[in-house]
Amino acid sequence: MEIISPQNVRVKEWAQLLEKKHRDKQQRYIVEGIHLVHEALKSRAEIEFIAYSLDHGIPAELAQASADNHAAEWIGVSDAVIAKCTETKSPQPVFAVLRKPRSRIEDLLEQGNGLVVVLDGVQDPGNVGTIIRTADAAGASGVIVGAGCADIYSPKTIRSTMGSLFHLPIVSGDLAEVLPQAKAKGFGLAGTSLQAAKVCYEYDFTGPTWLLFGSEASGLSAPVQALLDDALIIPMKGQSESLNVAMAASVLLYEALRQREFSNKNNS
Structure with a gap:
């Protein structure tokens, strides 16, 4: 034709x-x-x-x-x-x-030792796409996109995923409903916060974990932050006040990958 x-x-x-x-x-x-x-x-x-x-x-x-x-x-x-x-x-x-694929949040809730990325109000398509790409590279089980985020299927988001959109489940969901379900299933909810007491490298990522990331301007919304089990901070030795949300996601996802895949292996 x-x-x-x-x-x-x-x-x-x-x-x-x-x-x-x-x-x-x-x-x-x-x-x-x-x-x-x-x-x-x-x-x-x-x-x-x-x-x-x-x-x-x-x-x-x-x-x-x-x-x-x-x-x-x-x-x-x-x-x-x-x-x-x-x-x-x-x-x-x-x-x-x-x-559009018919991925379901229920499938992610059934991942026994899953590592799931959750986005809360991440508005920039480039950041959403980059986080999806990093989640794919780090072996995450899937990505859940909450309210206020850039559309998964906008051309800019899709280009930023570089094809990772097709490699793992990516679903939209109401975080007020989904996060309590995850907690009930035994998932630990961890997210970044500049006021956190726990350094991210001290956190145990080897168990079932949902990693939450908030908007570029204000971080996680108050209702979502209230559901966290652990608030994590990424240590910074320089003078920068914070990291871009996609960079922060990369740091945490690769620390999770290190702990899950390489922590018990010899360096020799």
């Missing part, structure tokens, strides 16, 4: 996915570029179709992944169509429309 006109009815529907309200309504989202489409194909994400530039053809990097994933429909489109359906200033010659 080929679509040339950006005024095509299907193209107008795809372009709507650049807005959150339409992503929510359609339960679909767009990923842009060769790398992200390749990751979606490799991860067997629910791809509805892949649109590629008729001028450039199907990218060679996607040819084998395409052969391994027969479910995806391929549609040749004009560069004008690509420009209408993507946000980047210099669009890559391919994008895909995917159905």
